[in-house]
Amino acid sequence: MLGIVSVLLGAGLGELVAAFLLPEASPFAAVGGALIDAAPPWAKDTAIAWFGTGDKAALLVGIAVVLVAVSFGAGMLERRRPPFGAVVIALLGVIGAVIAVVRADGAPVAAIPSLVSGVVGAMTVRALVGLGETASQGPVAAPERRRFLVWTAVATASGLIAIAVSNVARTAAQSIEALRTAIRLPRPATAAAPVPAGAELEIPGLAPVVTPNADFYRIDTALVVPQVDPKTWSLRVHGMVAREVVLTWDELVASPLQEADVTLACVSNTVGGDLIGNARWLGLPVREILARAGVDADADMVLSTSIDGFTASTPIEALTDDRDALLAIGMNGEPLPIEHGFPVRLVVPGLYGYVSATKWVTELEVTRFDRATAYWTTRGWSERGPIKLQSRIDVPRGSAPAGDTVIAGMAWQQHVGVRGVEVRVDGGAWRPATLASAISDDTWVQWSIPWTAESGSHDIECRAIGADGTAQTDAVAPPAPDGATGWHRITVSVS
Numbered sequence: 198m199l200g201i202v203s204v205l206l207g208a209g210l211g212e213l214v215a216a217f218l219l220p221e222a223s224p225f226a227a228v229g230g231a232l233i234d235a236a237p238p239w240a241k242d243t244a245i246a247w248f249g250t251g252d253k254a255a256l257l258v259g260i261a262v263v264l265v266a267v268s269f270g271a272g273m274l275e276r277r278r279p280p281f282g283a284v285v286i287a288l289l290g291v292i293g294a295v296i297a298v299v300r301a302d303g304a305p306v307a308a309i310p311s312l313v314s315g316v317v318g319a320m321t322v323r324a325l326v327g328l329g330e331t332a333s334q335g336p337v338a339a340p341e342r343r344r345f346l347v348w349t350a351v352a353t354a355s356g357l358i359a360i361a362v363s364n365v366a367r368t369a370a371q372s373i374e375a376l377r378t379a380i381r382l383p384r385p386a387t388a389a390a391p392v393p394a395g396a397e398l399e400i401p402g403l404a405p406v407v408t409p410n411a412d413f414y415r416i417d418t419a420l421v422v423p424q425v426d427p428k429t430w431s432l433r434v435h436g437m438v439a440r441e442v443v444l445t446w447d448e449l450v451a452s453p454l455q456e457a458d459v460t461l462a463c464v465s466n467t468v469g470g471d472l473i474g475n476a477r478w479l480g481l482p483v484r485e486i487l488a489r490a491g492v493d494a495d496a497d498m499v500l501s502t503s504i505d506g507f508t509a510s511t512p513i514e515a516l517t518d519d520r521d522a523l524l525a526i527g528m529n530g531e532p533l534p535i536e537h538g539f540p541v542r543l544v545v546p547g548l549y550g551y552v553s554a555t556k557w558v559t560e561l562e563v564t565r566f567d568r569a570t571a572y573w574t575t576r577g578w579s580e581r582g583p584i585k586l587q588s589r590i591d592v593p594r595g596s597a598p599a600g601d602t603v604i605a606g607m608a609w610q611q612h613v614g615v616r617g618v619e620v621r622v623d624g625g626a627w628r629p630a631t632l633a634s635a636i637s638d639d640t641w642v643q644w645s646i647p648w649t650a651e652s653g654s655h656d657i658e659c660r661a662i663g664a665d666g667t668a669q670t671d672a673v674a675p676p677a678p679d680g681a682t683g684w685h686r687i688t689v690s691v692s
């Protein structure tokens with residue numbers, strides 16, 4: 198029985214890890230999927246004939262029965278010839294991992310849930326059988342015996358709880374994703390101009406000027422991604438307002454929506470880092486909803502709250518001036534991906550995400566900086582978070598062939614814009630790079646400069662000049678408390 202308890206705990210934790218990490222990599226789903234794909238047609242037909250639409254449930258029950266039998270055997274083996282029982286269980290994990298990775302087109306993360314299962318199962322069977330051996334040698338009331346029974350009960354209960362939680366998490370995720378894919382976004386009342394032809398230089402290795410949703414960086418405190426049903430979502434605007442406003446999803450979708458290209462950046466981005474992305478957002482200008490509420494003249498901040506309790510404090514002028522601060526529902530032509538805030542988030546040009554970009558937003562409290570603080574500001578990050586002028590070298594990376602080549606990268610200072618970028622090699626003279634067409638002052642811009650690379654090791658640096666004429670500072674500052682500064686410098690070996 199200890200073999201079964203151990204595998205239960207291992208499988209449970211593996212399922213739990215998968216539910217949050219990569220649902221397709223669940224050990225049961227991977228093995229079950231592989232069996233479905235590998236089954237000969239007659240087996241499928243028989244399964245469907247016998248079990249109908251319950252065929253998948255029947256398959257999972259079948260796998261579970263085989264697993265119980267194998268773990269029963271592994272438990273016996275562990276008693277007679279330790280550690281071979283544990284080895285058998287670990288091997289089950291390895292098999293699951295290999296199948297999951299193959300099915301995930303070789304993505305190594307897919308191995309994690311099954312490996313967790315194997316390791317936990319193997320360690321548990323070793324521990325429990327060990328405790329059991331000790332307990333069975335002493336008197337009936339010995340503390341060893343109690344300890345053994347308690348740990349066995351704990352392992353069993355933990356395994357059952359892990360399976361239950363992973364099922365709930367998976368079901369919630371699937372149903373909200375289904376709602377999300379069924380949504381047809383309304384046409385914008387104010388559409389963004391097409392991305393200018395010259396905005397994308399199409400240099401291999403250079404970040405695309407519009408970041409595909411799948412590649413968009415994700416930063417949040419949510420261990421479990423909130424699953425919010427648009428039908429039950431609402432936004433409450435309250436605090437220092439003339440009248441409280443509650444906005445529902447249907448009202449939001451029926452409002453005149455605006456499209457805007459806005460680059461979002463994380464304050465934690467290091468110089469040269471990639472916690473930045475650019476998307477075409479669709480949403481209701483925040484100033485319109487604030488106008489409906491009637492903002493008190495003494496207010497200087499809006500505290501936005503996420504359904505998961507995260508908060509951000511945004512200077513009110515960034516939400517009431519004419520910039521494209523949006524209560525966004527769309528990202529690059531799709532409903533917001535769940536991990537990017539589905540169904541509704543804030544996007545504010547010119548501010549780091551931690552003071553502006555609340556995902557899964559449900560509340561806007563109009564208040565004052567001297568009355569309320571937000572999630573990261575109570576943890577030592579700066580109260581205000583305007584984006585700092587930055588530039589980055591994307592190509593070459595690491596090495597380059599000798600001869601004529603190109604140096605290219607990105608530069609940004611949202612809501613100010615970028616006037617130019619300069620590059621120098623090996624501490625030589627600064628040379629102006631050519632800027633691509635900027636989409637707008639609220640987005641990053643690509644740049645490039647030709648370079649004749651000679652063999653050897655070379656240092657390349659870049660610095661930007663803001664549209665307001667300020668040059669990017671070379672003073673090195675870490676991300677905390679209000680954003681990193683310094684010039685991006687890379688070393689390239691040319692051969």
Ligand SMILES: Nc1nc2c(c(=O)[nH]1)N[C@H]1C(S)=C(S)[C@@H](COP(=O)(O)O)O[C@H]1N2
Pocket residue numbers: 413414415416417418419461462463464503504505507536537538549550551554555556557
């Ligand atoms: N609910 C919630 N919203 C959040 C955060 C968070 O932790 N929780 N993090 C913020 C930070 S620090 C950043 S940089 C942006 C990142 O948005 P993205 O994950 O869509 O790129 O979201 C912001 N919105």
Ligand SMILES: [Mo]
Pocket residue numbers: 416462463464465549550551
């Ligand atoms: Mo961030």
